[in-house]
Amino acid sequence: MLKKITIILFFSLVFIIPLILQYIHVGVFFSGNEYSVNADINNLADIKEYFFEKSLKNLNLLTNPFIYFFFAALIVQKFCSWINNL
Amino acid sequence: MSNTLVYSFLLWIFFGFQHSFLARPYFKSIIEKLFGNIFVQHFYPIIYFISQCIIFLLIYDLIRNLGPNVIFFTIPEYLEIFIYIFNKIAHLFLILTVFHFDIGKFTGFTQFLAFFFKKKENKILVETLNKSYFYKYIRHPMYLGIILVYLSSTTIYTDIFFVNAFCILAYIEIGTYFEEKTLLMRFSSEYEQYQTLTKKYIPFIR
Numbered sequence: 001m002l003k004k005i006t007i008i009l010f011f012s013l014v015f016i017i018p019l020i021l022q023y024i025h026v027g028v029f030f031s032g033n034e035y036s037v038n039a040d041i042n043n044l045a046d047i048k049e050y051f052f053e054k055s056l057k058n059l060n061l062l063t064n065p066f067i068y069f070f071f072a073a074l075i076v077q078k079f080c081s082w083i084n085n086l
Numbered sequence: 087m088s089n090t091l092v093y094s095f096l097l098w099i100f101f102g103f104q105h106s107f108l109a110r111p112y113f114k115s116i117i118e119k120l121f122g123n124i125f126v127q128h129f130y131p132i133i134y135f136i137s138q139c140i141i142f143l144l145i146y147d148l149i150r151n152l153g154p155n156v157i158f159f160t161i162p163e164y165l166e167i168f169i170y171i172f173n174k175i176a177h178l179f180l181i182l183t184v185f186h187f188d189i190g191k192f193t194g195f196t197q198f199l200a201f202f203f204k205k206k207e208n209k210i211l212v213e214t215l216n217k218s219y220f221y222k223y224i225r226h227p228m229y230l231g232i233i234l235v236y237l238s239s240t241t242i243y244t245d246i247f248f249v250n251a252f253c254i255l256a257y258i259e260i261g262t263y264f265e266e267k268t269l270l271m272r273f274s275s276e277y278e279q280y281q282t283l284t285k286k287y288i289p290f291i292r
Contacts, residue, residue, distance in 0.1 A: 015181050016178070019174050019178075030166075030169070031240075032150075032247070033240050035150040035151060035240075036242040036247070037242070039151045039246070040153055041151045041153055042089070044089075047093060047148060050148065050151060051148065054147075055144055055147055055148060059140060059144075061140070064140065064143055066139040066143065067139050070135075070189060070193050073185070074190060074193065077189045077190075078190075
C-alpha cells in the first residue's frame with residue numbers, strides 16, 4: 001500500500017502538480033487559440049522566412065519539449081519500478 | 087483549396103512519410119548493411135527517437151503558424167472550462183499510455199546503454215506483447231490520447247484545424263495498419279487473437 005501511495009505521489013508531483021500550477025498562474029488557456037489568432041504564415045515566402053529565422057531554434061535538443069517529457073517519464077518509470085522492487 | 091491548407095497537408099505527408107519509412111524493417115535492413123547489426127541494435131533506436139523529436143517540432147511549429155482562412159465556429163466562453171478540463175484529462179490519459187511501454191526501450195536509451203554494459207544485451211532482445219491496463223480494452227490507446235489532446239487543444243475551430251485533424255487521423259490509420267502488420271509478423275497467432283478480442287481505438291466500437 002505504501003509503495004502504491006509513493007508511486008502515485010511521485011507521478012502527481014511530476015505530471016499533475018505542474019498542470020494545477022499552470023492553471024493557478026495562467027487560468028483557462030488553450031495553446032491552439034494562440035495560433036488560430038496569431039498565425040502569420042500565408043505563403044511559401046513566409047514559410048521560408050519563418051524556417052530560417054525562427055524554426056532553426058527547434059534544432060536545440062536542450063529546449064526540445066518532447067525530449068524533456070520522455071526524459072522525465074523515463075526517470076519516473078525507473079523510480080516507480082525501483083520502489084516496486086524494494 | 088487555399089495555399090495554407092495545401093502547405094499543411096504537404097507538411098503532414100512529409101512528416102508521416104519519413105516517420106514511417108525510417109522505422110520500416112526495409113530501411114533498417116539498409117542501415118544494417120551499411121553500418122552493421124550492432125549499430126542497428128544499439129544506436130539506431132536512439133538516433134531515430136532524437137531525430138523524430140526534432141523533425142516533429144520543426145514541422146509542427148510550421149503547421150501551427152499557418153494562417154487560417156476561415157473560422158467555422160468558436161466555443162462560447164462559459165463552456166471553455168469544460169473543454170479545458172477535458173483537455174487536461176486527455177493529457178493525463180496520453181501520459182499514462184506512455185507508461186505502458188518500457189520508456190527506456192521506446193526512446194532507445196536502454197539499447198544504447200546495453201552497448202556499454204553488455205550483460206543486459208540478452209534481456210533487451212526479448213519482446214512481449216503489451217496487453218495490460220488500457221491495452222486490455224483497446225489496441226492503440228496512445229493514438230486515442232493524441233486525437234483527444236488535439237481535438238481539445240482549442241476553442242476556435244478553423245479550416246486549418248480540420249485539415250490538421252484529418253491529417254492526424256489519416257496518418258494514425260495508415261500508421262496502425264503497418265504497425266499491426268509488423269506485430270502480426272512478430273507475434274502471429276497471439277496478436278491475431280488479441281485483435282479479435284479488443285477494439286482499435288474506442289472500447290466497444292470497432
